[in-house]
Amino acid sequence: MADFRICHAARYQSRLTIAERVQVFDSARWRSATAQELAAMCAGVGDGEVSVIGIPGHLLKRWWELAESARRTKGFEVFGTDVATYFVYKEWPLQAPLLIEVVSSEDEPDGPLIQSRDMRHSGGVGTVLACINVDQKNAAVALGTESGRIRVVLEPGEGLMLPSTGILWNRSALDGSGLAVTMLLAVLSPE
Amino acid sequence: MSEATLNRVFEFVFSSGIVEQGFTVVWHAGEPMVLPVAYYERAIEIVRAHNFGGLQVGHSFQTNGVLIDEAWCDFFKAHKVNVGVSVDGPAFLHDRNRKTRKGGGTHHRVMDGIRKLQSRDVPFHVISVLTRASLDYADELYDFYVDNGIREVAFNIEEIEGPHASSTLGAAGIERRFRRFIGRFFDLVACDEMAISVREFDSLIPMILGDGAGDFPPTQENAPGAILSIDCNGNFTTYSPELLGLQSSHYGDFAIGNVNTDTLGSAIGGEKFRHISSDIAHGLSKCRETCEYYSLCGGGAPVNKYFENGSFDSTETMFCRLNRKAIVDVIVEKLRRPRVSAIVPAGR
Numbered sequence: 001m002a003d004f005r006i007c008h009a010a011r012y013q014s015r016l017t018i019a020e021r022v023q024v025f026d027s028a029r030w031r032s033a034t035a036q037e038l039a040a041m042c043a044g045v046g047d048g049e050v051s052v053i054g055i056p057g058h059l060l061k062r063w064w065e066l067a068e069s070a071r072r073t074k075g076f077e078v079f080g081t082d083v084a085t086y087f088v089y090k091e092w093p094l095q096a097p098l099l100i101e102v103v104s105s106e107d108e109p110d111g112p113l114i115q116s117r118d119m120r121h122s123g124g125v126g127t128v129l130a131c132i133n134v135d136q137k138n139a140a141v142a143l144g145t146e147s148g149r150i151r152v153v154l155e156p157g158e159g160l161m162l163p164s165t166g167i168l169w170n171r172s173a174l175d176g177s178g179l180a181v182t183m184l185l186a187v188l189s190p191e
Numbered sequence: 192m193s194e195a196t197l198n199r200v201f202e203f204v205f206s207s208g209i210v211e212q213g214f215t216v217v218w219h220a221g222e223p224m225v226l227p228v229a230y231y232e233r234a235i236e237i238v239r240a241h242n243f244g245g246l247q248v249g250h251s252f253q254t255n256g257v258l259i260d261e262a263w264c265d266f267f268k269a270h271k272v273n274v275g276v277s278v279d280g281p282a283f284l285h286d287r288n289r290k291t292r293k294g295g296g297t298h299h300r301v302m303d304g305i306r307k308l309q310s311r312d313v314p315f316h317v318i319s320v321l322t323r324a325s326l327d328y329a330d331e332l333y334d335f336y337v338d339n340g341i342r343e344v345a346f347n348i349e350e351i352e353g354p355h356a357s358s359t360l361g362a363a364g365i366e367r368r369f370r371r372f373i374g375r376f377f378d379l380v381a382c383d384e385m386a387i388s389v390r391e392f393d394s395l396i397p398m399i400l401g402d403g404a405g406d407f408p409p410t411q412e413n414a415p416g417a418i419l420s421i422d423c424n425g426n427f428t429t430y431s432p433e434l435l436g437l438q439s440s441h442y443g444d445f446a447i448g449n450v451n452t453d454t455l456g457s458a459i460g461g462e463k464f465r466h467i468s469s470d471i472a473h474g475l476s477k478c479r480e481t482c483e484y485y486s487l488c489g490g491g492a493p494v495n496k497y498f499e500n501g502s503f504d505s506t507e508t509m510f511c512r513l514n515r516k517a518i519v520d521v522i523v524e525k526l527r528r529p530r531v532s533a534i535v536p537a538g539r
Contacts, residue, residue, distance in 0.1 A: 011327040011328075013283050013328065056330035056331060056333070056334050057334040057338065058330065058333060058379070082382075089330075089371065089375045
């Protein structure tokens with residue numbers, strides 16, 4: 001079904017199984033993936049790998065402390081460095097020049113999918129390498145596949161590492177309400 | 192250990208001349224709390240009955256925590272017992288190796304015990320055994336301690352001793368991963384203004400900085416008589432406590448005497464003690480002459496030397512490489528330079 005493989009990243013300990021995460025858009029509603037669909041998604045090689053990752057609780061907590069504090073700028077820079085350092089410790093691939101930004105949007109259930117490549121960021125145009133749910137509730141990220149749309153449920157602090165070749169993606173609200181806060185790690189394109 | 196043996200043990204200890212100052216009784220074994228509280232109440236009475244000199248005697252329990260209840264909390268508080276709970280971090284790490292007889296994990300029961308200690312304000316520390324599986328999860332371990340209000344942590348490595356003939360930490364490439372883990376954990380603790388006390392850091396930093404040199408020896412395991420280990424039958428030995436109960440081709444068992452039949456003097460004058468102590472002293476001498484970490488280590492642990500190298504008269508072990516050299520190197524590096532990141536976010 002998918003033209004990429006879905007898995008948990010190495011060295012990430014997940015509470016949920018892949019079966020508990022992956023949903024398929026079918027007849028105008030989201031449903032759990034069947035065993036056959038899951039087998040195909042987890043075994044596929046296609047254009048790369050979408051892997052579930054997560055930032056630790058202490059970083060998620062710090063993000064919200066920063067977001068709610070008055071003195072933000074310097075703290076965010078150090079926070080971004082600490083997120084990158086965590087990725088390096090986990091040996092999850094990052095590329096320089098790296099941009100880390102946090103975006104918030106209305107949490108819409110089925111917005112249009114967007115290209116992870118050539119995306120405009122605050123620091124320029126680049127490719128999203130990872131998107132992380134920094135909400136304090138579960139969220140989902142929808143992904144476009146050859147045959148349709150799937151989404152991956154993410155607990156607070158969890159995210160997806162996306163293939164550098166580019167992929168169609170967007171947030172997908174589980175309950176269709178509130179603000180969606182997403183941390184993006186992107187590699188900027190050379191100017 | 193029967194009451195008669197308990198009486199004999201403490202009569203032996205207080206009359207041996209080995210204790211001029213206070214000491215700590217570490218109730219260890221497999222799981223000390225399988226015996227009832229009343230047993231230890233009586234044991235403490237027995238200690239007091241033989242303590243004519245009024246020496247300060249502390250008590251320490253190392254427990255898996257699953258049997259902690261209100262009565263145990265009362266006992267710990269009443270006698271100011273130093274409590275150590277064995278928990279290897281979050282359930283996905285702990286339950287890999289610590290299981291019930293039916294094969295289920297014990298983590299939830301250990302955490303129930305920890306919460307009882309906390310609810311009764313009983314001070315405790317935890318000992319977490321690091322295995323190969325732990326080394327990729329420094330942040331998860333840190334979050335586990337912080338989230339559960341655990342403020343004192345000691346890391347043991349999965350050692351090679353007696354029947355435990357191999358360690359997951361003995362695999363190729365582990366030392367690099369171990370150093371990364373220690374470095375990462377050090378950074379996390381340092382960023383938190385050392386809010387978590389980590390035994391390995393707290394003991395080594397003063398020695399590395401020269402502030403605490405000489406305040407306490409790097410290890411007691413090499414000093415004859417510094418540790419006296421006694422089993423339920425009254426057999427005793429010294430040096431590494433783990434030696435008691437293990438067997439070897441060189442020495443048979445490592446017991447050097449029995450409190451019911453021997454005096455300390457006769458034990459240390461015996462052939463077995465002289466053989467063991469001579470071999471340990473030779474190994475220690477080699478460490479002193481050849482190892483630049485000696486002043487921070489004190490010569491390692493005899494039990495590791497014997498079961499890894501086949502002889503007390505030897506030097507480096509996996510314990511040395513990981514629990515001493517690697518940790519010292521990481522601390523020195525961290526103290527020398529401020530924290531740096533491998534990847535700097537764009538725009539900086």
